[in-house]
Every structure is written in structure tokens, then in C-alpha cells.
Amino acid sequence: MNNPTIQVNNSQLVETLAQFPPEGLKKLIDQLFKKKLYSPLPLAEITREASRTVKRAKLGSETAAEAVLWARSQK
DSSP: OOOOOOOOOHHHHHHHHTTSOHHHHHHHHHHHHHHTSSOOOOHHHHHHHHHHHHHHHTOOHHHHHHHHHHHHHTO
16 A cells, blocks of 8 residues: 655655754754765855855965864864
8 A cells, every 4th residue: 555645845854853853853864874875065056155154255375274173173
């Protein structure tokens, strides 16, 4: 027997997820990663967006380097 599919829009999904406690959301996201239903952005896209942000905010190279070190420590 097939499971029924429920379609919701983004605002309904956000409202539903907002009802979860933080630990419940973490477990849900972990399950999505395990099922590979969610995949992080490709490195090229992350790099392009970061470069745009650095240029737009006119950040110095020291600040950008510090941000990279911080991001790498967040694994």
C-alpha cells in the first residue's frame, strides 16, 4: 500500500517546523542528511556567494581570512 503524499507550500512548512523543539529539528535535519534528501550547496556556489559578500561589504583580506578560519572551525 502506498503512503499518501501531502503537498504544502513554504509558509505552511515553516509554520509546521516552528512547532518542533530545537532538538527535534536537529534530529529531522540529521535524518534528511542520512537519506540524502538535502545536500549542501556546491563549493563553487558557496565560494561565489562569499566572494560577492566580501566585495559588497568591502572587507579586507584579513577579515575574509578570519571568516574562513571561523567557518572551518564550525564543523
